[in-house]
Amino acid sequence: MIANILEPEFLSDIDSWHGHIPFAFELIKNLKPKRFVELGTHKGDSYLAFCQAVKHYQTNTKCISVDTWQGDEHAGENDELYGEDIYQTLxxxxxxxxxxxxxxxxxxxxxxLPTFANGSIxxxxxxxxxxxxxxxxxxxxWLPKLSNCGVVLFHDTVVKYSNFGVWQFWDELLEQYPGFGFSHSYGLGVLAVGKEIPDWIGAICSLDQPTFERWVNQFEFYGNSILSHSFKSQIQYYQSLLEQKDGQLKAFSEERDQQLKAFKEERDQQLKELAFAQMIIQRRDKRLADLDAQIEQIGTQFTGSQQVVREQKDQITELISQFSS
Ligand SMILES: C[S@@+](CC[C@H](N)C(=O)[O-])C[C@H]1O[C@@H](n2cnc3c(N)ncnc32)[C@H](O)[C@@H]1O
Structure with a gap:
């Protein structure tokens, strides 16, 4: 049985490895490896669990994590490449x-690879x-780098969707090396590749099936309790994200209301200016109509005066002709 299991100090929002953390703690405690190497660390959920155990159990293990911290087609929740911030935070x-x-x-x-001596891990x-x-x-x-008592862990040994193929390679390896596996949290394979099998691993490999299943079940149980814990913290995380979004939405709608108010005030002002301009136009139109009427009246008077002048001119012409005959 596992005694005094540690509480994981680091859990990110990527929980695919969380269920194996209790086993990682026990593995470090019992194996006390001189050198541990992880290929693929991402946010650090598995690697930091190993480091926590090394520090807590003072196993004097040198740990090295290798990753481009750029992601690959399977990394993360969205199967995407990720940014530099992941590495910086870790x-x-x-x-x-x-x-x-x-x-x-x-x-x-x-x-x-070339930075590690053969047989050093x-x-x-x-x-x-x-x-x-x-x-x-x-x-x-990496096999040549493993020591005489080397152990290799493989994650995702039970994932059969997409183009995951660890399960297939794992099946092949189990025909060549002693090992055992967990099926929770996407599966974890444990393979003893060295000539000398570490005692703790050897003892597990030689358990009869019912005892092995009981042994595996306790890790699954502790693993799942971490998962539900990380599930709870994920819910809290998403709740806080929601609250944050809610706050942003309120601020946005307040800003929009203010803009709307400013637009309305501007529109009212423009409507007033428009009404004033319309009044001026109406007045001018009226003045123009008055002027037109005056012009027409003057025109009529002028036509009348012309008629009088024509008649007087005719009378004068007639008088002149009377005088001259
Ligand atoms: C599945 S994630 C690791 C998950 C991690 N062990 C955990 O507990 O969450 C795989 C990581 O491997 C890295 N990776 C994949 N192929 C690589 C390669 N050939 N060289 C360096 N890094 C690689 C990716 O950048 C990614 O961060």
Whole structure:
């Protein structure tokens, strides 16, 4: 049975590895590896659990995490590449607590290979890209680096959708090496690849089936309790996100109301100016109509005067002709 299980200190919103944290704690406590390497760390849920155990149980383990921290087609919830902020957040958390025995190597797995001597790694966790080809490549290229008592962990051994192929490679490996697996939290395979199988691993491998199932079940139980804990904190996280969005929405609608008020005031002012302009136009129209009427009256008077002048001119012409005859 597991005694005095540790509480995980770090849980991100990516919970795919959370269910294996109790096993990671026990593994470090019992194996006391001299060197632990993780291939694929992302936000750090698995790696920081290993580091926590190394620090807590004072196993004197040197830990190295390798990742580009750029993501791959299977990383994260949205199967996407991710940004530099993920690495920065992890590095800040990690350096404050574990820098004395652990380092984060920001590079490709293949690039990190030459920096390790053959036979120098006691515990390797492979959790990079999960296609059959990628996991086979990672295992085969890193195998020479494993020590005589080397143990390799594989995550996602039960995932059969998409192009995940760890399950298939894991089945092949179990025919060549002693090992066992968990089926909760997407599956975790534990493989003893060295000539000397660590006692604790050997003892588990030799359990009869019912005892092994009881043993596995307790890790699943503790694992699920962490999951429900992280599920609760995720709900809290999303609630706080909702509250934040709600606040943003209120601020936005207040700003919009103010803008609307300002627009209305401006529109009222323009309507007033328009009404004033219309009144001026009406007055001018009236004045123009008056002037037109005056012009017409003057025109009529002028026509009348012309008629009088014509008649007088005719009379004068007639008088002149009378005088001259
Ligand atoms: C599934 S995530 C790791 C999850 C992590 N172990 C956890 O507990 O949450 C896979 C990570 O592997 C990294 N990765 C995949 N292939 C890689 C490669 N060839 N070299 C370096 N990093 C790689 C990705 O950037 C990604 O962060």
């Amino acid at each position: 590095a800040t958390y990690h350096d404050e607590r574990y820098q004395s025995f652990s380092s984060l190597q920001k590079m490709k797995f293949d690039e990190a 006691d515990l390797l966790h492979i959790d990079g890209l999960h296609t059959y080809e990628a996991v086979k490549h990672d295992f085969e290229s």
